[in-house]
Amino acid sequence: MKLFSIITSLLIAFILEIIPMHGMWAWARPLWLMMVVLYWVIDNPLLVNVGIAWCMGLLLDSLQGVLLGEHAFAMLVVAYLASLLRQRMWAAPFFHKTSIVLSLSWIYLLIFYCLQSFVGEPIPTVWYWIAGLSTWLVWPFVYFLLQLGNPLKRGNLVESW
Amino acid sequence: MIKPIFTQKATAGWRTLFLAIFSILLIILNLHYSDQFFVRKILSVVVAPVQYVVDMPVKLVHRARTTITSQEDLIKENQRLRAEQMLLKLRVQKITALETENKQLRALLASSNVLENKASTVQLISVASDPAKQEIVIDQGQKQHLKLGQPVLDAYGVFGQVVEVDPMTSRVMLISDRRSAVPVENNRTGVRGIVEGTGFVGNLLLVNVPKTADVRVGDLLVSSGLGHVYPMGYPVGTVVSVTTVPGEHFAQIDVAPSAHLDRTRLMLLLWG
Numbered sequence: 001m002k003l004f005s006i007i008t009s010l011l012i013a014f015i016l017e018i019i020p021m022h023g024m025w026a027w028a029r030p031l032w033l034m035m036v037v038l039y040w041v042i043d044n045p046l047l048v049n050v051g052i053a054w055c056m057g058l059l060l061d062s063l064q065g066v067l068l069g070e071h072a073f074a075m076l077v078v079a080y081l082a083s084l085l086r087q088r089m090w091a092a093p094f095f096h097k098t099s100i101v102l103s104l105s106w107i108y109l110l111i112f113y114c115l116q117s118f119v120g121e122p123i124p125t126v127w128y129w130i131a132g133l134s135t136w137l138v139w140p141f142v143y144f145l146l147q148l149g150n151p152l153k154r155g156n157l158v159e160s161w
Numbered sequence: 162m163i164k165p166i167f168t169q170k171a172t173a174g175w176r177t178l179f180l181a182i183f184s185i186l187l188i189i190l191n192l193h194y195s196d197q198f199f200v201r202k203i204l205s206v207v208v209a210p211v212q213y214v215v216d217m218p219v220k221l222v223h224r225a226r227t228t229i230t231s232q233e234d235l236i237k238e239n240q241r242l243r244a245e246q247m248l249l250k251l252r253v254q255k256i257t258a259l260e261t262e263n264k265q266l267r268a269l270l271a272s273s274n275v276l277e278n279k280a281s282t283v284q285l286i287s288v289a290s291d292p293a294k295q296e297i298v299i300d301q302g303q304k305q306h307l308k309l310g311q312p313v314l315d316a317y318g319v320f321g322q323v324v325e326v327d328p329m330t331s332r333v334m335l336i337s338d339r340r341s342a343v344p345v346e347n348n349r350t351g352v353r354g355i356v357e358g359t360g361f362v363g364n365l366l367l368v369n370v371p372k373t374a375d376v377r378v379g380d381l382l383v384s385s386g387l388g389h390v391y392p393m394g395y396p397v398g399t400v401v402s403v404t405t406v407p408g409e410h411f412a413q414i415d416v417a418p419s420a421h422l423d424r425t426r427l428m429l430l431l432w433g
Contacts, residue, residue: 012284014211018290026292050173054180058187062204063211065298065325065332066292069187074183080177116293123293123337124360154210 027127030135053079074111102136174428205327212287289403318396318419367414
């Protein structure tokens with residue numbers, strides 16, 4: 001049952017990652033896949049570990065046509081940091097959690113930016129960093145939806161992770 | 162000291178380290194083999210269904226719209242198309258004459274440029290979601306024997322070239338991508354130049370043109386056929402502005418692409 005929610009949410013995230021967006025709005029695309037992976041890594045590290053996070057990043061690389069390993073590496077680091085912060089996240093108040101998500105998404109963007117500058121095409125605009133903010137804005141909704149879809153959490157939506 | 166029972170964190174650390182090294186290895190291998198990298202080909206097949214799923218609603222809306230169209234509209238459209246076809250036929254009559262004349266002239270000049278190209282149609286299935294790239298995914302690949310560097314056109318002009326061939330799909334880099342450069346010549350004066358992409362749809366640059374060169378707003382730039390990627394004589398763009406900066410050697414010339422880079426779903430693939 002839980003496996004079903006995990007797979008469905010990941011699939012939806014992949015679809016959201018490549019839905020066409022118009023012009024400059026494309027830069028504001030939230031890091032959907034990172035949010036979903038982050039949620040499950042903290043919720044259930046036995047099912048979704050850093051290895052799974054890495055695989056998801058690799059698939060995203062293929063989907064976006066960037067060099068294989070770029071998203072995978074960024075996803076891996078974020079998932080690892082999340083697994084370190086896991087206990088703290090459980091106890092933290094909601095606002096605290098969201099700010100952790102904001103910093104993690106900027107870490108993700110920073111890693112991708114560095115890799116892209118070293119080996120790929122350098123990123124042309126400063127609007128690139130807006131994705132962190134949009135991730136932060138949609139996070140509460142994504143979190144809420146994932147809690148709804150999480151078979152063990154339906155009872156207490158807001159309380160713990 | 163309590164003996165640790167849960168060693169999960171420790172293994173996660175090692176696993177992360179191993180995967181990090183593995184990612185860097187992958188990036189290096191991918192850089193080296195670029196699109197011939199076999200892992201890329203396998204993954205492209207894995208993710209293709211997601212691309213089709215995203216494309217499905219667009220296709221459904223399109224189909225619904227065609228089924229809903231009234232008969233009256235269809236008749237009107239039919240009439241319009243008939244008139245258009247007549248006009249085009251008229252133009253083709255002239256072109257056949259010109260073509261034979263051109264062939265004779267070329268024979269006189271002993272040049273062997275081929276003007277006719279074989280073409281087939283391809284469908285767009287996905288737009289690159291990475292905004293730093295101007296790429297699209299089309300529905301044909303190795304199965305249809307697509308080749309790297311094959312030029313793609315739409316009904317209005319040069320569109321781009323194939324940069325990655327996967328088993329079922331391929332990636333096409335648009336001429337507005339920052340990596341793209343198209344050798345062109347000015348249709349009015351014959352002056353040659355190179356049109357580069359800027360990373361933004363609808364904005365190209367004609368580069369390295371001296372300030373004194375005769376380039377005016379409204380000039381049509383056609384592909385010159387140099388560089389052996391794009392065939393000769395197809396429209397690439399029109400000049401929208403010419404700015405000269407004092408102290409600079411070259412003028413800054415903005416070009417609007419002729420092809421409908423962000424609106425076409427159907428494109429033409431040219432075969433050598």
